[in-house]
Amino acid sequence: MEAERTAAGTVEDVLTVFLTNRECPYTCLMCDLWTHTLDHSVEPGQVLEQVDYAIASTPGVRHIKLYNAGNFLDRRAIPASDRDALAGRLAGFDSVIIENHPRMCSEDLRAFQDGLSGELEVAMGLETVHPEVLPRLNKQMTLDDFALAAERLQDWGIHARAFVLLGLPWTPAGEFGKWAERSVAFARGAGCRVVAVIPTRAGNGAMDHLAATGAFQEPTLRQLEDVQEALLPGPGRTFVDLWDAERFASCDTCRDARIERMGAINHGQTVLPTVACLECHAG
Numbered sequence: 606m607e608a609e610r611t612a613a614g615t616v617e618d619v620l621t622v623f624l625t626n627r628e629c630p631y632t633c634l635m636c637d638l639w640t641h642t643l644d645h646s647v648e649p650g651q652v653l654e655q656v657d658y659a660i661a662s663t664p665g666v667r668h669i670k671l672y673n674a675g676n677f678l679d680r681r682a683i684p685a686s687d688r689d690a691l692a693g694r695l696a697g698f699d700s701v702i703i704e705n706h707p708r709m710c711s712e713d714l715r716a717f718q719d720g721l722s723g724e725l726e727v728a729m730g731l732e733t734v735h736p737e738v739l740p741r742l743n744k745q746m747t748l749d750d751f752a753l754a755a756e757r758l759q760d761w762g763i764h765a766r767a768f769v770l771l772g773l774p775w776t777p778a779g780e781f782g783k784w785a786e787r788s789v790a791f792a793r794g795a796g797c798r799v800v801a802v803i804p805t806r807a808g809n810g811a812m813d814h815l816a817a818t819g820a821f822q823e824p825t826l827r828q829l830e831d832v833q834e835a836l837l838p839g840p841g842r843t844f845v846d847l848w849d850a851e852r853f854a855s856c857d858t859c860r861d862a863r864i865e866r867m868g869a870i871n872h873g874q875t876v877l878p879t880v881a882c883l884e885c886h887a888g
């Protein structure tokens with residue numbers, strides 16, 4: 606469970622369900638989601654069981670994210686036969702957020718939306734607008750693909766959310782913020798009403814190899830703070846991803862207070878006073 610600022614401006618609980626199923630067919634360079642996937646497709650009905658269990662464990666929540674470490678419309682991950690039933694299970698939610706690759710955003714999303722009573726939002730990885738880095742991420746997508754997908758979603762009355770990376774391989778650390786900001790601007794221009802900035806991590810093998818050769822370094826907590834400040838206020842809502850954010854900090858004294866501040870900024874969408882630290886002189 607996490608709390609997130611909604612389109613209505615309130616901060617509400619969101620049930621995030623990480624569905625266990627088959628690995629995503631795209632093998633993006635920076636992705637570590639495959640580490641929690643199965644080697645085989647799940648049987649029809651098993652995704653429903655997972656969702657039923659999650660919903661029953663958290664009564665009263667009005668917003669739900671279904672993240673499947675891949676793409677919602679990947680039939681090898683979520684059987685097509687489960688989708689209609691899934692929409693019925695989600696009928697009580699005000700909003701449903703799923704993730705999908707831009708090139709997989711077909712009319713099937715429309716059909717899924719028709720079965721919902723609340724609104725549907727599709728989260729898509731933009732990652733970066735860097736013209737040399739995006740093709741090398743193996744995302745198998747162009748910026749036009751992303752923009753077209755976002756446009757189609759909006760034509761269908763479906764909201765779009767984007768994931769943007771902070772920290773790119775083959776890019777100087779001093780340019781991390783610039784490229785994240787440009788990428789967020791592109792996502793906003795494409796109509797995404799939410800953009801989540803995710804600090805890129807080593808840990809999936811490929812990124813560790815790049816780090817060992819000097820082609821990649823993780824961003825710092827300071828860079829995450831800076832980009833958050835630079836991107837607010839909107840348009841739309843902009844969040845920085847704080848999962849495991851401790852690893853990006855270099856000062857144990859102010860680390861927790863700074864992460865807490867970023868969480869508060871995520872909720873309020875307003876920049877707050879910086880945290881002063883006598884140890885590292887942050888602030």
Ligand code: SF4
Pocket residue numbers: 629630631632633636637638674675676706730744
């Ligand atoms: S499309 Fe998404 S889930 Fe699939 S490999 Fe790329 S980043 Fe990972």
Ligand SMILES: [Zn+2]
Pocket residue numbers: 856857858859860882883884885886887
């Ligand atoms: Zn400090």
